[in-house]
Amino acid sequence: MEFNHTLEAIVPDNAEEVITISGVGGLIIPMGNTAQRPSNTVGLLRYNTDVSTIEVNDGVSWTVSAGSNADDKIVATSENLVAGDYVNIYSNVGVATARKADNSLGRAAHGFVNASSTSPANAAVYFEGANIYRSGMTIGARQYLGTAGQTTETPVTTGLHQFLGVALSTTEINTDIAEEIEYA
Numbered sequence: 001m002e003f004n005h006t007l008e009a010i011v012p013d014n015a016e017e018v019i020t021i022s023g024v025g026g027l028i029i030p031m032g033n034t035a036q037r038p039s040n041t042v043g044l045l046r047y048n049t050d051v052s053t054i055e056v057n058d059g060v061s062w063t064v065s066a067g068s069n070a071d072d073k074i075v076a077t078s079e080n081l082v083a084g085d086y087v088n089i090y091s092n093v094g095v096a097t098a099r100k101a102d103n104s105l106g107r108a109a110h111g112f113v114n115a116s117s118t119s120p121a122n123a124a125v126y127f128e129g130a131n132i133y134r135s136g137m138t139i140g141a142r143q144y145l146g147t148a149g150q151t152t153e154t155p156v157t158t159g160l161h162q163f164l165g166v167a168l169s170t171t172e173i174n175t176d177i178a179e180e181i182e183y184a
Contacts, residue, residue: 072111072126077119084133085149086112086164087125098125100149103160108180109145130168131175137167145180158183 075089076097087098088107101109111125114133137143138153145162146152151173155161162180165173 071128072124074122075125077117077121077123079119080117081113081119081123081149082116082133083114084112084131086131086145086151087123087149089125098123101145101162102147102149103145103156103162104147104158106160106182108160109162109164109177111177112175126175128175128177131165131173132171134167134171134173137170137173139167139169141167143167143173156183 073096076092076095078092078097078099081087081098081100086101086109088101089096089098089110090107091097098111098113099107101107111127112131113123113125114131115124117123134143134151137151141153142155143151143153143164143166144155145160145164146156151164153167160180160182163176163178165175165177168174
């Protein structure tokens with residue numbers, strides 16, 4: 001299929017990576033400064049980092065591979081993960097590896113996953129943005145790190161205390177991970 005549209009990327013000013021859309025003639029969209037972006041706009045392209053899709057104003061959309069922007073990274077896993085789990089990144093023989101974050105085990109949260117995976121596997125870890133795979137939260141409530149990748153609305157007083165974000169709905173957290181505090 002040949003893709004003849006010339007599009008202007010609507011992306012954050014600090015984005016410096018490249019998005020490649022497969023299946024449409026290998027369209028490559030520079031994510032750097034405006035001078036590097038395509039000109040002669042025929043369609044409007046939006047890149048949504050939270051759901052990893054590219055949408056053109058004619059209603060066509062494509063999935064963007066995880067790892068294609070600065071707010072996510074593909075890493076190995078050392079245990080099974082469920083969509084929405086908050087994860088801890090650690091060095092496993094020199095390889096960045098994800099496991100469930102856990103306040104009782106001293107495993108601070110560094111990001112979250114949007115897809116389940118069975119270890120050993122690779123998983124896309126997101127470091128900020130909307131985590132839409134949660135449940136049972138109170139809208140507007142602050143969310144803290146709990147055990148086994150889960151969240152709690154009650155700040156802990158033992159182990160690790162870490163703010164993860166605010167519930168925007170009963171199933172979505174606006175993730176803004178804070179530095180952890182360790183209680184003795």
